[in-house]
Amino acid sequence: MLWLNFIHLYQPANSPSAHIKEAVEKSYLRLTRLLEEHPDLYFSANISGCLLERLRDEGFTDLLARWRSLVASGRLELVGSAAYHAFLPLLPDKEIIYQIQRHEELTEEILGAVVKGGGFFLPEMAYTPALAQLVKARGYRWLILDEASLPAGAVADAGAAYLDNNSGLQVLVRQRELSNSYAPDLIQALLAADNPQTLLVTATDAELYGLRHEDPTAELEKMVKLPKLQTETISFFLSKAKPVPITFRSASWETQRPDDDSQVFLVWNDRHNRLHRDLWRLANLALVAGDKYPQDPNYFWYRWHLDRGLASCVFWWASGRDFFKNFGPKAWNPDEVENGINDLIRAVRALQNPASRREKLLAEKLVNQIRGRLWRQHWQKYF
Numbered sequence: 001m002l003w004l005n006f007i008h009l010y011q012p013a014n015s016p017s018a019h020i021k022e023a024v025e026k027s028y029l030r031l032t033r034l035l036e037e038h039p040d041l042y043f044s045a046n047i048s049g050c051l052l053e054r055l056r057d058e059g060f061t062d063l064l065a066r067w068r069s070l071v072a073s074g075r076l077e078l079v080g081s082a083a084y085h086a087f088l089p090l091l092p093d094k095e096i097i098y099q100i101q102r103h104e105e106l107t108e109e110i111l112g113a114v115v116k117g118g119g120f121f122l123p124e125m126a127y128t129p130a131l132a133q134l135v136k137a138r139g140y141r142w143l144i145l146d147e148a149s150l151p152a153g154a155v156a157d158a159g160a161a162y163l164d165n166n167s168g169l170q171v172l173v174r175q176r177e178l179s180n181s182y183a184p185d186l187i188q189a190l191l192a193a194d195n196p197q198t199l200l201v202t203a204t205d206a207e208l209y210g211l212r213h214e215d216p217t218a219e220l221e222k223m224v225k226l227p228k229l230q231t232e233t234i235s236f237f238l239s240k241a242k243p244v245p246i247t248f249r250s251a252s253w254e255t256q257r258p259d260d261d262s263q264v265f266l267v268w269n270d271r272h273n274r275l276h277r278d279l280w281r282l283a284n285l286a287l288v289a290g291d292k293y294p295q296d297p298n299y300f301w302y303r304w305h306l307d308r309g310l311a312s313c314v315f316w317w318a319s320g321r322d323f324f325k326n327f328g329p330k331a332w333n334p335d336e337v338e339n340g341i342n343d344l345i346r347a348v349r350a351l352q353n354p355a356s357r358r359e360k361l362l363a364e365k366l367v368n369q370i371r372g373r374l375w376r377q378h379w380q381k382y383f
Contacts, residue, residue: 001191002230004172004237005183006044006144006203007031008121010085013050014308014339020054024063026210030220032066035075038224042075044144044234045206046121049083049106050307056110064110071113077233078107079119080140087268087312089128089250090280095287095310096131100138117141118235123312125149125174125203125253126265132167132248142170142238144203148251148264149173159199161241164248170238171248174203179253182208184219191228203253254321267331268315275318275337275377278370282363283310286347289359298352305347314340318374320382334378341367341374 009028011020035041047067055064070076082088082099083106091099107113120140122131127149135143143164147156150173162171178186179202187200205212209220223229251257255264263271270276286309290302317336348356348363 001187001195001198001200001228002232002237003183003187003200003202004044004232004234006046006121006174006201006234007206007209008046008048008204009051009206010046010048011051011054012308012311012313012339013054013084014311014343015054017058020051020058023207023211024055024060027207028063030210031206032063032070034221034224035070036066039075040231041224042077042231042233042236044077044079044119046079046081047107047111048081048085049103050085050311052106052110068111068113071111074233077118077235078111078113078115079121080104080107080115080135080138081121082123084307084310085123085312086310087124087126087265087315088122088131089126089265090269091310092287093134094291096134097138100135119144120169124268124316125251126268126312127248127252128250129166129248132164132169136167136169140169142172142234144172144174144234145248146203146251146253146255147173147176148253148255148257149248151247151249154246157244161238161243162248163243163245165245166247170241170243171246172201172234172238174201174253176253178202179204182213182215182219184215184223187229188219188223188226191226267319267321268312270319273319275370275373276315278366278373279315279318279337279340282341282344282366282370285359285363285366286344289348289351289356289363292359293351293353293356296351296353296356298350301350302347305343305350309340309343309347311340332378332382334374337374338371341370 011023071078081103083102084099086099088096104116107115116139119142120135125146127145150156156173164171178200183202251264254267286306314337316331317333319331321331345363345367348360
Protein backbone atom coordinates (compact mmCIF):
# COMPACT_ATOMS: atom_id res chain seq x y z
CA MET A 1 0.00 0.00 0.00
CA LEU A 2 1.30 3.45 -0.98
CA TRP A 3 0.55 6.40 1.31
CA LEU A 4 0.89 9.91 -0.08
CA ASN A 5 0.76 12.17 2.95
CA PHE A 6 0.53 15.95 2.57
CA ILE A 7 0.93 17.99 5.76
CA HIS A 8 0.15 21.67 6.21
CA LEU A 9 2.14 23.53 8.87
CA TYR A 10 0.65 26.89 9.79
CA GLN A 11 0.28 29.25 12.70
CA PRO A 12 -1.07 32.78 12.15
CA ALA A 13 1.62 35.45 12.00
CA ASN A 14 0.04 37.23 14.98
CA SER A 15 -0.20 34.10 17.17
CA PRO A 16 1.10 34.38 20.75
CA SER A 17 4.56 32.90 21.27
CA ALA A 18 3.07 30.27 23.58
CA HIS A 19 0.91 28.92 20.75
CA ILE A 20 3.91 28.62 18.45
CA LYS A 21 5.89 26.82 21.15
CA GLU A 22 3.04 24.40 21.84
CA ALA A 23 2.68 23.49 18.15
CA VAL A 24 6.45 22.92 17.92
CA GLU A 25 6.63 20.72 20.99
CA LYS A 26 3.52 18.64 20.35
CA SER A 27 3.47 18.30 16.56
CA TYR A 28 6.38 19.69 14.56
CA LEU A 29 9.14 18.02 16.56
CA ARG A 30 7.26 14.73 16.49
CA LEU A 31 6.93 14.74 12.71
CA THR A 32 10.56 15.85 12.33
CA ARG A 33 11.83 12.97 14.50
CA LEU A 34 9.64 10.56 12.55
CA LEU A 35 11.28 11.54 9.26
CA GLU A 36 14.77 11.53 10.73
CA GLU A 37 14.35 8.06 12.24
CA HIS A 38 12.87 6.46 9.10
CA PRO A 39 15.04 7.03 6.01
CA ASP A 40 12.43 5.42 3.74
CA LEU A 41 9.66 7.79 4.86
CA TYR A 42 8.62 10.65 2.52
CA PHE A 43 6.18 13.52 3.09
CA SER A 44 5.11 16.50 0.99
CA ALA A 45 4.40 19.65 2.95
CA ASN A 46 3.46 23.28 2.98
CA ILE A 47 5.26 25.20 5.71
CA SER A 48 3.67 28.63 5.62
CA GLY A 49 6.06 31.51 5.13
CA CYS A 50 4.64 33.33 8.14
CA LEU A 51 5.35 30.29 10.33
CA LEU A 52 8.95 30.17 9.08
CA GLU A 53 9.32 33.86 10.00
CA ARG A 54 7.94 33.27 13.49
CA LEU A 55 10.10 30.20 14.12
CA ARG A 56 13.19 32.13 13.06
CA ASP A 57 12.26 35.14 15.18
CA GLU A 58 11.37 32.97 18.19
CA GLY A 59 14.76 31.24 18.07
CA PHE A 60 13.83 27.76 16.83
CA THR A 61 17.03 27.56 14.83
CA ASP A 62 17.63 23.87 15.55
CA LEU A 63 14.24 22.86 14.18
CA LEU A 64 14.75 24.98 11.06
CA ALA A 65 18.19 23.40 10.52
CA ARG A 66 16.69 19.94 10.80
CA TRP A 67 14.01 20.83 8.25
CA ARG A 68 16.65 22.24 5.94
CA SER A 69 18.50 18.91 6.15
CA LEU A 70 15.36 16.88 5.45
CA VAL A 71 14.51 19.08 2.47
CA ALA A 72 18.04 18.72 1.10
CA SER A 73 17.75 14.92 1.42
CA GLY A 74 14.61 14.93 -0.74
CA ARG A 75 12.44 13.25 1.88
CA LEU A 76 10.56 16.39 2.87
CA GLU A 77 9.13 18.01 -0.24
CA LEU A 78 8.05 21.64 0.10
CA VAL A 79 5.46 23.37 -2.08
CA GLY A 80 4.45 26.91 -2.92
CA SER A 81 1.60 28.71 -1.20
CA ALA A 82 0.52 32.11 0.15
CA ALA A 83 3.00 33.36 2.75
CA TYR A 84 0.42 34.71 5.19
CA HIS A 85 -2.33 32.16 4.55
CA ALA A 86 -4.69 34.63 2.92
CA PHE A 87 -7.97 33.40 1.46
CA LEU A 88 -6.93 33.78 -2.18
CA PRO A 89 -10.23 33.42 -4.13
CA LEU A 90 -11.52 36.71 -2.69
CA LEU A 91 -8.37 38.77 -3.22
CA PRO A 92 -7.20 40.79 -6.26
CA ASP A 93 -4.51 39.25 -8.46
CA LYS A 94 -1.93 41.79 -7.30
CA GLU A 95 -2.29 40.65 -3.69
CA ILE A 96 -2.28 36.97 -4.64
CA ILE A 97 0.98 37.38 -6.56
CA TYR A 98 2.54 39.25 -3.64
CA GLN A 99 1.57 36.45 -1.23
CA ILE A 100 3.00 33.78 -3.56
CA GLN A 101 6.25 35.65 -4.17
CA ARG A 102 6.72 36.35 -0.49
CA HIS A 103 6.29 32.65 0.31
CA GLU A 104 8.92 31.78 -2.31
CA GLU A 105 11.34 34.32 -0.80
CA LEU A 106 10.87 33.15 2.79
CA THR A 107 11.16 29.46 1.95
CA GLU A 108 14.42 29.99 0.06
CA GLU A 109 15.81 32.44 2.62
CA ILE A 110 15.08 30.32 5.70
CA LEU A 111 15.16 26.73 4.41
CA GLY A 112 17.22 27.05 1.24
CA ALA A 113 14.40 25.50 -0.79
CA VAL A 114 13.15 26.63 -4.20
CA VAL A 115 9.44 25.79 -4.40
CA LYS A 116 8.63 27.43 -7.72
CA GLY A 117 8.26 24.85 -10.45
CA GLY A 118 6.79 22.18 -8.17
CA GLY A 119 3.54 21.78 -6.30
CA PHE A 120 1.27 24.43 -4.85
CA PHE A 121 -1.03 24.42 -1.83
CA LEU A 122 -4.02 26.74 -1.98
CA PRO A 123 -4.77 27.85 1.60
CA GLU A 124 -7.91 26.01 2.77
CA MET A 125 -7.65 24.14 -0.58
CA ALA A 126 -9.81 26.98 -1.89
CA TYR A 127 -9.78 26.39 -5.64
CA THR A 128 -11.23 28.43 -8.47
CA PRO A 129 -10.41 28.07 -12.18
CA ALA A 130 -9.06 31.63 -12.33
CA LEU A 131 -6.82 31.03 -9.33
CA ALA A 132 -5.48 27.80 -10.83
CA GLN A 133 -4.63 29.67 -14.04
CA LEU A 134 -2.71 32.28 -12.05
CA VAL A 135 -0.76 29.58 -10.19
CA LYS A 136 0.09 27.90 -13.49
CA ALA A 137 1.29 31.22 -14.91
CA ARG A 138 3.58 31.59 -11.88
CA GLY A 139 5.44 28.44 -12.96
CA TYR A 140 3.91 25.71 -10.77
CA ARG A 141 3.09 22.20 -12.01
CA TRP A 142 0.56 20.64 -9.67
CA LEU A 143 -2.09 21.18 -7.01
CA ILE A 144 -3.58 19.03 -4.28
CA LEU A 145 -7.35 19.49 -4.02
CA ASP A 146 -10.29 18.14 -2.09
CA GLU A 147 -12.91 15.76 -3.50
CA ALA A 148 -15.40 18.64 -3.39
CA SER A 149 -13.66 20.18 -6.42
CA LEU A 150 -14.43 17.18 -8.62
CA PRO A 151 -17.14 17.65 -11.26
CA ALA A 152 -20.74 16.95 -10.23
CA GLY A 153 -21.34 13.22 -10.01
CA ALA A 154 -17.65 12.30 -10.21
CA VAL A 155 -16.13 9.98 -7.63
CA ALA A 156 -12.45 10.20 -6.76
CA ASP A 157 -10.38 7.37 -8.17
CA ALA A 158 -7.98 6.45 -5.38
CA GLY A 159 -5.28 5.57 -7.88
CA ALA A 160 -5.67 8.46 -10.30
CA ALA A 161 -3.80 11.63 -11.05
CA TYR A 162 -5.69 14.31 -12.93
CA LEU A 163 -5.03 17.11 -15.40
CA ASP A 164 -7.09 20.23 -14.73
CA ASN A 165 -8.72 21.35 -17.98
CA ASN A 166 -9.07 24.88 -16.58
CA SER A 167 -5.35 25.46 -16.05
CA GLY A 168 -3.23 22.60 -17.36
CA LEU A 169 -2.00 21.81 -13.85
CA GLN A 170 -1.67 18.23 -12.66
CA VAL A 171 -3.89 17.52 -9.67
CA LEU A 172 -3.87 14.99 -6.87
CA VAL A 173 -7.17 14.65 -4.98
CA ARG A 174 -7.10 13.93 -1.27
CA GLN A 175 -9.47 11.39 0.23
CA ARG A 176 -11.62 13.50 2.51
CA GLU A 177 -12.98 10.82 4.82
CA LEU A 178 -9.51 9.44 5.45
CA SER A 179 -8.01 12.91 5.85
CA ASN A 180 -10.72 13.96 8.31
CA SER A 181 -10.04 10.95 10.51
CA TYR A 182 -6.86 10.03 12.33
CA ALA A 183 -5.16 8.32 9.40
CA PRO A 184 -2.81 6.01 11.38
CA ASP A 185 -5.79 4.23 12.95
CA LEU A 186 -7.57 3.66 9.64
CA ILE A 187 -4.46 2.73 7.68
CA GLN A 188 -3.45 0.10 10.21
CA ALA A 189 -6.97 -1.35 10.08
CA LEU A 190 -6.89 -1.48 6.27
CA LEU A 191 -3.52 -3.21 6.26
CA ALA A 192 -4.60 -5.72 8.91
CA ALA A 193 -7.66 -6.57 6.83
CA ASP A 194 -5.60 -6.98 3.63
CA ASN A 195 -7.69 -4.27 2.01
CA PRO A 196 -7.11 -4.26 -1.76
CA GLN A 197 -6.85 -0.46 -1.94
CA THR A 198 -3.33 0.28 -3.17
CA LEU A 199 -3.14 4.08 -2.81
CA LEU A 200 -4.10 6.35 0.08
CA VAL A 201 -4.00 10.13 -0.23
CA THR A 202 -4.27 12.30 2.88
CA ALA A 203 -3.90 16.02 3.37
CA THR A 204 -4.21 17.42 6.87
CA ASP A 205 -2.94 20.09 9.20
CA ALA A 206 0.33 18.96 10.75
CA GLU A 207 -1.07 19.98 14.13
CA LEU A 208 -3.36 16.95 13.97
CA TYR A 209 -0.36 14.79 14.88
CA GLY A 210 -0.01 15.66 18.56
CA LEU A 211 -1.56 19.07 19.16
CA ARG A 212 -5.15 18.33 18.17
CA HIS A 213 -5.03 14.55 18.60
CA GLU A 214 -2.77 13.30 21.38
CA ASP A 215 -2.29 9.67 20.23
CA PRO A 216 -1.04 8.34 23.61
CA THR A 217 -0.36 4.87 22.16
CA ALA A 218 1.83 6.29 19.35
CA GLU A 219 -0.18 4.79 16.49
CA LEU A 220 1.62 7.04 13.99
CA GLU A 221 5.01 5.66 15.00
CA LYS A 222 3.68 2.10 14.84
CA MET A 223 2.17 2.63 11.40
CA VAL A 224 5.32 3.90 9.67
CA LYS A 225 7.16 0.73 10.75
CA LEU A 226 4.74 -1.55 8.91
CA PRO A 227 6.55 -3.29 6.01
CA LYS A 228 3.45 -3.26 3.80
CA LEU A 229 3.27 0.56 3.86
CA GLN A 230 5.31 2.60 1.38
CA THR A 231 5.54 6.39 0.95
CA GLU A 232 6.57 8.81 -1.80
CA THR A 233 6.55 12.54 -2.39
CA ILE A 234 3.68 13.77 -4.50
CA SER A 235 6.00 15.11 -7.20
CA PHE A 236 7.64 11.70 -7.58
CA PHE A 237 4.25 10.00 -7.79
CA LEU A 238 2.97 12.45 -10.41
CA SER A 239 6.15 12.09 -12.47
CA LYS A 240 5.15 8.47 -13.16
CA ALA A 241 1.41 9.04 -13.55
CA LYS A 242 -0.70 9.37 -16.69
CA PRO A 243 -3.11 12.14 -15.68
CA VAL A 244 -6.79 11.94 -16.55
CA PRO A 245 -8.18 15.21 -18.00
CA ILE A 246 -11.02 16.62 -15.91
CA THR A 247 -12.64 20.01 -15.30
CA PHE A 248 -12.48 20.91 -11.63
CA ARG A 249 -14.92 23.30 -9.98
CA SER A 250 -14.64 25.89 -7.22
CA ALA A 251 -14.54 24.42 -3.71
CA SER A 252 -12.48 24.19 -0.52
CA TRP A 253 -11.65 21.35 1.83
CA GLU A 254 -14.68 22.41 3.91
CA THR A 255 -17.18 22.61 1.03
CA GLN A 256 -20.14 20.29 1.52
CA ARG A 257 -21.73 18.90 -1.64
CA PRO A 258 -24.33 19.45 -2.92
CA ASP A 259 -23.88 23.15 -2.19
CA ASP A 260 -25.10 26.32 -3.78
CA ASP A 261 -22.13 27.20 -6.02
CA SER A 262 -22.25 30.77 -4.74
CA GLN A 263 -21.73 29.46 -1.19
CA VAL A 264 -18.86 27.00 -1.62
CA PHE A 265 -16.65 29.23 0.55
CA LEU A 266 -19.20 29.97 3.25
CA VAL A 267 -16.82 29.20 6.15
CA TRP A 268 -14.94 32.35 5.13
CA ASN A 269 -17.56 34.30 3.16
CA ASP A 270 -21.15 33.42 4.02
CA ARG A 271 -23.51 35.89 2.38
CA HIS A 272 -25.92 35.39 5.31
CA ASN A 273 -23.21 36.24 7.86
CA ARG A 274 -23.12 39.98 8.49
CA LEU A 275 -19.76 39.70 10.24
CA HIS A 276 -18.23 38.12 7.14
CA ARG A 277 -19.64 40.84 4.90
CA ASP A 278 -18.31 43.64 7.10
CA LEU A 279 -14.93 41.98 7.61
CA TRP A 280 -14.45 41.75 3.85
CA ARG A 281 -15.53 45.39 3.47
CA LEU A 282 -12.80 46.32 5.95
CA ALA A 283 -10.23 44.10 4.24
CA ASN A 284 -11.00 45.60 0.82
CA LEU A 285 -10.88 49.13 2.23
CA ALA A 286 -7.40 48.39 3.63
CA LEU A 287 -6.24 46.92 0.31
CA VAL A 288 -7.48 49.92 -1.67
CA ALA A 289 -5.84 52.35 0.77
CA GLY A 290 -2.45 50.74 0.19
CA ASP A 291 -2.91 50.88 -3.58
CA LYS A 292 -3.63 54.60 -3.35
CA TYR A 293 -0.53 55.41 -1.29
CA PRO A 294 2.22 52.97 -2.34
CA GLN A 295 4.94 55.56 -1.69
CA ASP A 296 3.77 56.34 1.84
CA PRO A 297 6.78 56.73 4.19
CA ASN A 298 5.17 54.28 6.61
CA TYR A 299 4.21 51.70 3.97
CA PHE A 300 6.34 48.99 5.60
CA TRP A 301 4.15 48.99 8.72
CA TYR A 302 0.99 49.26 6.64
CA ARG A 303 2.06 46.09 4.82
CA TRP A 304 3.16 44.36 8.06
CA HIS A 305 -0.27 44.75 9.62
CA LEU A 306 -2.15 44.01 6.40
CA ASP A 307 -0.37 40.64 6.00
CA ARG A 308 -1.65 39.58 9.41
CA GLY A 309 -5.14 40.99 9.02
CA LEU A 310 -5.81 39.13 5.77
CA ALA A 311 -5.17 35.65 7.21
CA SER A 312 -8.01 33.27 6.39
CA CYS A 313 -8.44 32.31 10.05
CA VAL A 314 -9.77 35.82 10.83
CA PHE A 315 -12.85 34.99 8.75
CA TRP A 316 -12.91 31.31 9.79
CA TRP A 317 -13.29 32.25 13.47
CA ALA A 318 -16.32 34.40 12.60
CA SER A 319 -18.22 31.56 10.90
CA GLY A 320 -19.59 29.74 13.94
CA ARG A 321 -19.26 26.37 12.21
CA ASP A 322 -18.66 23.26 14.32
CA PHE A 323 -15.58 21.19 13.35
CA PHE A 324 -15.77 18.63 16.13
CA LYS A 325 -15.81 15.74 13.63
CA ASN A 326 -12.54 17.02 12.12
CA PHE A 327 -10.67 17.12 15.44
CA GLY A 328 -11.27 20.86 15.49
CA PRO A 329 -13.17 23.36 17.65
CA LYS A 330 -16.27 25.36 17.00
CA ALA A 331 -15.18 28.11 14.62
CA TRP A 332 -16.18 30.95 16.87
CA ASN A 333 -13.64 33.02 18.76
CA PRO A 334 -14.23 36.78 19.01
CA ASP A 335 -10.73 37.37 20.38
CA GLU A 336 -9.18 35.81 17.25
CA VAL A 337 -11.49 37.86 15.03
CA GLU A 338 -10.56 40.98 16.94
CA ASN A 339 -6.87 40.22 16.39
CA GLY A 340 -7.56 40.41 12.66
CA ILE A 341 -9.67 43.54 12.99
CA ASN A 342 -6.88 45.23 14.95
CA ASP A 343 -4.31 44.49 12.27
CA LEU A 344 -6.57 45.65 9.45
CA ILE A 345 -7.36 48.97 11.13
CA ARG A 346 -3.71 49.44 12.14
CA ALA A 347 -2.72 48.95 8.51
CA VAL A 348 -4.94 51.89 7.54
CA ARG A 349 -3.85 53.96 10.55
CA ALA A 350 -0.19 53.40 9.66
CA LEU A 351 -0.46 55.45 6.46
CA GLN A 352 0.95 58.93 7.03
CA ASN A 353 -0.27 60.67 3.88
CA PRO A 354 -2.81 63.34 5.00
CA ALA A 355 -4.98 62.40 2.01
CA SER A 356 -5.65 59.03 3.68
CA ARG A 357 -7.85 60.71 6.30
CA ARG A 358 -11.01 59.71 4.43
CA GLU A 359 -10.02 56.03 4.41
CA LYS A 360 -9.13 56.24 8.09
CA LEU A 361 -12.51 57.65 9.10
CA LEU A 362 -14.40 55.07 7.03
CA ALA A 363 -12.32 52.27 8.49
CA GLU A 364 -12.77 53.47 12.09
CA LYS A 365 -16.54 53.63 11.66
CA LEU A 366 -16.65 50.17 10.13
CA VAL A 367 -14.44 48.69 12.87
CA ASN A 368 -16.75 50.04 15.57
CA GLN A 369 -19.72 48.41 13.82
CA ILE A 370 -17.94 45.07 13.51
CA ARG A 371 -16.81 45.06 17.14
CA GLY A 372 -20.29 45.87 18.39
CA ARG A 373 -21.89 43.11 16.32
CA LEU A 374 -19.12 40.61 17.17
CA TRP A 375 -19.48 40.93 20.93
CA ARG A 376 -23.27 41.23 20.95
CA GLN A 377 -23.43 38.00 18.97
CA HIS A 378 -20.96 36.35 21.34
CA TRP A 379 -22.81 37.19 24.55
CA GLN A 380 -26.30 36.66 23.14
CA LYS A 381 -25.74 33.50 21.08
CA TYR A 382 -22.63 31.67 22.25
CA PHE A 383 -22.24 32.49 25.93
